[in-house]
Amino acid sequence: MKYPLNRPMTGDGMWCRVCGCTQQNACPEGCGWVQEPSYTFEVMGPLCTACAGTPNDLAFIARLVAKLLEAKPLRAITRKRLGLILLAAARRGEERASKERQD
Ligand SMILES: [Zn+2]
């Protein structure tokens, strides 16, 4: 699997790291940007609310973590951020799952 899944619209600024949606080319169900810490944003780029907590969101993170873990030496700050990035992704997954249980 390659991310973003769709090619971002050219010249439309930021795109979702998972699906490739942009401001002018949003997801069919409508979406916005997920608020994330700046270091997450710097490493991975933005994430849209339609992708938050989906299997693709988590798969993207898993791939990134695998790639960063290969980079040696792994700095303490990187290890800490990886932990926080994983934790945030787990929360997004749980949030989506609990929302789906309510529907
Ligand atoms: Zn998206």
Ligand SMILES: [Zn+2]
């Ligand atoms: Zn989107």
